[in-house]
Amino acid sequence: MAVYEVGPVEDFPVGSHRVVNLGKIEVGVYNLDGSLHALPNFCPHQQGPLCAGNTAGEWNCSIKTGWLTHYDRPGEIVVCPWHGIEFDITDGHCLSSPRYKVRTYSVNVVEGKVTISTDRAVASSKE
């Protein structure tokens, strides 16, 4: 299992969004209200730099909202800068198509340092 230390926890304050290197791969780290999440900086659509994109909320309109438009979960969605495809930062699912799911990484704080595991089994246990 590969675990990478990516810096002191103070470098990842609430609301922050940073891209870090884990060996050869780039990972976006997001602090959503104190909870750390990590995704590959790689959009499966046309391989754009996903985590260079803005974060946003989730636009919803369904029978549950009485067919009125809601804007929920601000900050929990990343929008690929290349083509606007939206991914849920907490679980990597694509809001517009199941074709484009991205994996997530397990993020922990160990003795004040943020660590990210690239082990897929650990990551999938979150999903």
Added chain:
Amino acid sequence: MFIVDADVHVNDTPGALAPYCGKPWRESLEELAKGMWGYLDIPGFAPSLKLDPPIIGGHPTRSVNTAADMRAELTELGIDAGVIFPDHLLLFAPLPHIEYATELSHAYNRWLIGEWLNKEPHLYGAMLACPQNPEDSARSIEEYGREEKIVAVYLPTAGVNPLWGHRKYDPIFAAAEAMNLPVALHSVTLVSPAFPCNIDQFENHFGRQVVSHAFGMMANFTSIMHTGVPARFPNLRFVFTEAGVGWVPYLQWRMDRYYREYRRVVPFLERPPSEYIRERMWFATQPVEEPEDPMHLVETIKHYDPDFTRTLFASDWPHHDFDHPRAIKNLPMPSDAKERILGLNAAQLFNLPVPQAVAAEVR
């Protein structure tokens, strides 16, 4: 692999074009340059009708301001050469003031040559035709078309009225044919009263975007065919950009079917429309269709282009729905077909130099 991009866009602001514009219209551009206008939305320059409030959470718009930046960004995408189209002047056709539109078309063409084509060796240009003044535009094609790096005549397609098949445009087609320059139709999402882009009845941008480019192409393509432009200008070549390619087999089959039924009303067409398509029409891929099974796209291309010689890669860089070359590289098709679509077809069509190593490999 040698990659040619049939459609890239440059940021043609009023302020940038003003020094290239004759008076008194230069002052108009200088006035416009003082304003804070929106993306593809400048009154009297890129007349739009933006109907929506800002919708937060989108991806950013991008512009390219210098030839050096364009060169660097295309290199980053792995693209060797690009054919330039405008940004704002995609919305050129609805400008009603004929004298102003005429001078603006000259300003754009001078600026294109001066600021872009003369500054980077592998940037080429599609010069702007002025549908508001076909006679002047024909003279422009003869003048600017002599420039080595002008490789096509861009026909502003969104909002053009009448459509491009109207005989008033014959001088433009005649001049392009005489200069051996292909004409390139390029649309844009534009709310306009002109058929078929009168898309005000869609309540959000999804509907407008889906319909505007492809239907703009289909309407103008049908217009060109129904007055026999390809028959009356037998050496003229046509390029259709930024509408994808999925519509092409549909329109080809539909035109052939009704040609069989109504040949008597289009007797100037000596052959079915599909034969003119096969012979002298090229289609740029962007925004490339992305079916679940990519083989469906390859089969779609084969319906109108069985030898993969009439399809051109285009990125549409830097726009929001651009395609990376890997959108073509990843398709399940023979590697020589990819080489043609990604570069060699465009090099042949636009008469661009092909690097010696690539040329030797192809031979």
